[in-house]
Amino acid sequence: MNTKDLKVLISEEEIQAKIGELAAKLNEIYKDEEVYAICVLKGAVMFAVDLVKKLNMPVKMEFIRLSSYGSATTTSGKVNAVDIALPDLNGKNVMIIEDIVDTGLTAKFLIDFINLNFHTKSTVFCSLLDKKMTRKTDVSPDYYCFDIDDKFVVGYGLDYDGHYRNLPYIAYADHII
Secondary structure, three states: OOHHHOEEEEOHHHHHHHHHHHHHHHHHHHOOOOEEEEEEEOOOHHHHHHHHHOOOOOEEEEEEEEEOOOOOOOOOOOOEEEEOOOOOOOOOEEEEEEEEEOOOHHHHHHHHHHHHHOOOOEEEEEEEEEOHHHOOOOOOOOEEEEEOOOOOEEEOOEOEOOEOOOOOOEEEOOOOO
């Protein structure tokens, strides 16, 4: 896949505007309460960084690595916990930040992991993208920026075999090579 084959689905300006709207909602909810923002690496890093920069409450950032795609364009159906070390989240406000909720398997794995290991004050799941039509679980993000159709997307943290994360927009190709 070459960048000339990509079509912009969501522009950089649209992304930043929606993140601003989401941050405003979260600022109202949490006011001055501390929040642990858990970024799911690597895909959500751009979204997480831009989102937390717009949050007004005290934020502690944590990073975990989960994988279900590998080098493929569809999920393997199995979530691999590459690095899921977290501090004590008991009694804390937790904000999970993910790039995309596709099948929902990764989201369900992470929510179940947090619920089994911690008694948080609150837990919300924020996703940049929500691809409802491919959902295999009953998990949905509490907050998301964009609904998308069943397209394989890259850019703004999302990748194809490690490439295209650096694009400032979200794009797709009609044919993945």
